[in-house]
Each structure stands twice: as C-alpha cells, then as structure tokens.
Amino acid sequence: MSVLKVLELITEKIPVEWDRYVEDDGSYSVYGWIERSDGKRDFLLITVKEDLGTYVSFVTSSAKYSKALTELIHGDTSEHIDCKKVEDLYKEI
Numbered sequence: 001m002s003v004l005k006v007l008e009l010i011t012e013k014i015p016v017e018w019d020r021y022v023e024d025d026g027s028y029s030v031y032g033w034i035e036r037s038d039g040k041r042d043f044l045l046i047t048v049k050e051d052l053g054t055y056v057s058f059v060t061s062s063a064k065y066s067k068a069l070t071e072l073i074h075g076d077t078s079e080h081i082d083c084k085k086v087e088d089l090y091k092e093i
Contacts, residue, residue, distance in 0.1 A: 001050075001054040002050065002054075003021075003028040003030065003048040003050065006046070006048050006054065006056055007030060007046075009072070010044075010046070010069070010072065010073075013068065013072055014034065014044070014065050014068065014069060014072070015034060015035060016032040016033065016034055016044055017032055017033045017034075017035070018030060018031075018032040019031050019032050019033060026049065026050055026051045027047060027048070027049045027050075027051075028047070028048045028049075028050070029045060029046070029047045030045070030046050030047075030048070031043065031044070031045050032044045032045075032046075034060070034062050034064075034065060036062075036064075042060060042061040042062035042063075042064075042065075043059075043060060043061050043062075044058060044059075044060045044062065044065075044069070045058060045059045045060070046058040046073075056073050057073075058073060059083070060083060061083050062083075063082075063083070066080065066082065066083060067080050
C-alpha cells in the first residue's frame with residue numbers, strides 16, 4: 001500500500017489536514033494537524049515504510065483520536081500509549 005493510500009485511509013476516519021513530509025530510504029514521515037473544539041490543533045506524525053509491506057507507526061497529541069488511530073493502524077488498541085505533557089516528564093525524573 002502506498003503512503004498516499006495510507007493518508008487517504010486515515011483521513012476517511014480522522015479529520016487530518018496533512019502538512020509536510022520527509023522521505024528517507026523508502027520511509028515517509030508525514031506531519032498533519034487535527035482541529036480541536038477549543039480553537040487549538042493537535043499534531044499527528046505518521047511513518048510509513050513501504051518496503052516492509054507498509055508498516056505504519058504514529059505519534060499524536062490528540063487525546064480524542066489517539067485510540068481510534070491505534071485501532072485503525074494496528075487493528076486493536078492493545079498497543080495504545082497515551083501522549084503526555086513534557087512537564088510531567090520533569091515530575092517523573
């Protein structure tokens with residue numbers, strides 16, 4: 001599956017405005033924005049590695065769509081990891 005097809009599949013379920021990408025040795029990292037009801041936006045970064053049969057990973061700041069993206073990309077939510085604020089990292093160390 002091509003990187004463009006992956007973007008289309010995600011956009012069918014999640015309202016992402018794709019913005020920028022980088023390509024490195026058959027791996028595409030694509031950055032996009034998800035509008036929020038408070039006027040701010042969450043980021044979504046996906047990585048598609050076509051030479052591995054379209055392996056997809058992602059990182060998002062969207063609490064609303066994070067689990068839905070995990071299910072869409074991985075088929076279930078067992079691998080879901082919540083995004084945390086950097087200020088919380090200082091509390092953990």
